[in-house]
Amino acid sequence: MRADAAANHRAIVSAARRLIAERGGDVPLSAVAEGAGVGIATLYRRFPLREDLIRAVAVNVRDEVVGLIERHRDMVATDPAIGWPALVRALAAFRPGATIPGIMTAASEIIADRPDANEALEEEIDQVRSAVFDALSGPLEAAKEGGALRADVTATRFMLGLAALTRPLPVGGPKEPGQEEWLTEIYLAGLRPDGPARSTA
Template sequence: MRADAQHNREQILRAARQIFVHEGPDAPLDEIARRAGVGVATLYRRFPSREDLVHAVAVSTLQELYQAISHSVELEADPFEALRRAMHAALDLKIGAVMPSLFGRIEMNKLLGEAPDAVDPLQQLIIKAQEAALLRADVVPGDVIFMIIRLTRPLPGGRFPEDEALAHRQLEIYLDGLRPSAAWPRRQRLPGPAIGVIWFRRIRERMAGGSPATPPVTPPANPPAAARSD
């Protein structure tokens, strides 16, 4: 692909991601093209159908998330700081807003066949931080993933200019709560379900519109204490 064609493709995907967050995958394609700075004909050359665009947005979002986590590990020797960097990058990608907006329009199995699953490197990063005694031992991947989802959902009532900056501020407060020192005053384990990797993937499949044969989402008999548990 020529450099200008690649640039147009990236601009379209970026614009579509932003618009899907607020308007969903049925947003007008001409508005996406306008936001991307290209003509509608250019958009259709890159993505012949709306479903092609929706699928490409989902693939590129997961690819960028995986790259962000890998890049964070490369840049930060401290695994907790790598986790911090990765979580802030996930906020910038609006991962927890754009992906749920596409559920029902994408096939999760097909998607994960084309894009890397960022859950595994995230789990490994959590384990490293716990082994270095930099992250509290009762944190599991679901605690990180679902907080990102909550923080990347736009505030109701229209666009709030400070929304993104506020999410990053609140993430810093949450990160302080992930430190081992935050667990000491409690003198007990975290309440509620500890959602490990396997349980999260079942939830994700159900959220994306999995088949009726999908096993019911039920917690393990003994909720895991460490991130490496299922």
């Protein structure tokens, strides 16, 4: 791929990821092209189908999240009391609750419209999820063994909690400086072994 084509590819994927986080999975491709600083024809040359762009964004998110986990893996293993909170803060700052639901919604709509043609897309989205969960499993267990994480936390529970924590607030709603960071610390406190017990009711 030529340098200019590679730069356009990165710009389009980056703009699509940002706009999906801001507006959801049905963001117009014309808005993506504008956000990337390219013409719509350039976007279609790089991504002839909407599903091609959604696939690229999903892979980009996977690479970013798995990369974050890998960069914290050794720290979590050697010093869970410091490494695990650092990983959770890094993942929260990535704001998966803003981006991932938009990707899932866009993929679901594409699959619903063309189920036969998009079985591969559904499988690839599942593979993205599996890659993140697989990468997280090691640090999760290390944090439990090191006393930094309660035993009943699974990868699914953790990621669902993180997604809820980082969901966008309603447009025009009240805002508080440092709100996301404060919520992250509350989440971390609840994940500790000495956090509140899970209700069995």
